[in-house]
C-alpha cells in the first residue's frame with residue numbers, strides 16, 4: 501500500500517470490511533447519544549433522492565423512533581426536507597426515498613430557486629458575474645441555510661451526509677453540504693453505504709443510482725465520477741487499502757491534498773497544518 505494511502509485511510513477511519521448490522525447500530529447509537537447529551541430532540545436533513553441522504557435519513561428516523569420508545573417523549577422528531585431548485589429531474593426518486601423507505605415524521609419542502617436566483621442577480625448588479633459552477637455552490641449553501649433555519653426554529657441539529665469517499669476528494673461545497681452538526685456516515689465509503697442500505701431494505705433503484713451533486717445547469721445530473729475523473733469503485737478500493745492503478749491513486753491523492761482546507765476549521769495565525 502502507498503504510504504500516503506495508509507495515512508489517508510487512518511485519518512478518515514475507513515475499515516477494509518464492515519459488518520453492516522454493526523455499522524447501523526453504531527451509527528444509530530451515535531445519534532442517540534448525541535441527542536441525549538445535548539438535550540436536542542429534532543434532527544433535520546435534506547433528502548435529494550440520492551444514496552447518501554437516503555441512508556442518513558433512514559438512520560435518523562430509526563434513531564428518533566428508538567428515543568421516542570425509550571422516553572415516551574413525542575417531542576423527538578425527524579424532519580426530512582425537500583430542497584429542489586425549481587423542478588428536480590429525479591423528484592420521483594426523492595419522494596420514493598421518503599415515502600417507501602425513510603418514512604420521516606415530517607416532510608417540509610422549500611424551493612431554493614427564488615433565493616438562489618435573487619442572490620445571483622444581486623451579485624451581478626454589484627459587479628460580480630456568477631459562473632454556472634459557482635452558482636451550483638450557492639445552491640448547496642442555500643440548502644444549508646434552509647436546514648439551519650429549520651433546526652434553529654425546532655431546536656434541532658442538522659445532519660450531514662459526508663462520508664469517506666466524499667471526504668477524501670473534498671467533493672462537497674465548503675459550508676454548503678459540508679456544513680452540518682453531525683455526520684453519521686463518516687468513515688464509510690460508497691459501497692459500504694450501499695451495504696447498509698441493502699440491509700435496511702432500501703429500494704435497489706436508490707442505491708444503484710449514479711451519484712450526482714446535480715448542481716450545474718449546463719450539465720444536468722452530471723455524474724460525480726465524471727467531475728472527479730475517477731470512479732467510486734477505485735476510490736472505495738483505495739480507501740479499503742487495495743491496490744488501484746497509479747493513475748487513479750494519483751488522482752485521489754491530488755484531490756485529497758488540494759481540498760485539505762475543507763477538512764479543517766478556518767486557518768488562524770498559529771495554525772501550521774496548511775504550511
Ligand SMILES: NC(=O)c1ccc[n+]([C@@H]2O[C@H](COP(=O)([O-])OP(=O)(O)OC[C@H]3O[C@@H](n4cnc5c(N)ncnc54)[C@H](O)[C@@H]3O)[C@@H](O)[C@H]2O)c1
Nearest residue numbers: 636637640670671672673674675677712713715724727761
Ligand atoms: N457531490 C457534492 O456533494 C458536491 C456538491 C457541490 C459541489 N461539488 C463539487 O465539489 C466541489 C466544490 O467546488 P469548490 O471546491 O470549487 O468550491 P468550494 O466553495 O467548496 O471551495 C472553494 C473555496 O474554498 C476556499 N479555498 C480554496 N482553496 C483554499 C485553501 N487552500 N485554503 C483555504 N481556503 C481555500 C475559497 O474560499 C474557495 O472559494 C466541486 O468539485 C463541485 O463539483 C460536489
Ligand SMILES: Nc1ncnc2c1ncn2[C@@H]1O[C@H](COP(=O)(O)O)[C@@H](O)[C@H]1O
Nearest residue numbers: 546547548553582583584661677712713
Ligand atoms: N435537491 C435536494 N433536496 C434536498 N437535499 C439535497 C438536494 N440536493 C442535495 N441535497 C443535500 O445535500 C447533500 C449532498 O448532496 P450531493 O449529491 O452529495 O451533492 C445530500 O445528501 C442532501 O442532504
Ligand SMILES: O=P(O)(O)OP(=O)(O)O
Nearest residue numbers: 548550551552553711712
Ligand atoms: O448525497 P446524496 O443523497 O445526493 O447522494 P449522492 O451523492 O449519491 O448523489
Ligand SMILES: [Mg+2]
Nearest residue numbers: 548550712713
Ligand atoms: Mg446527490
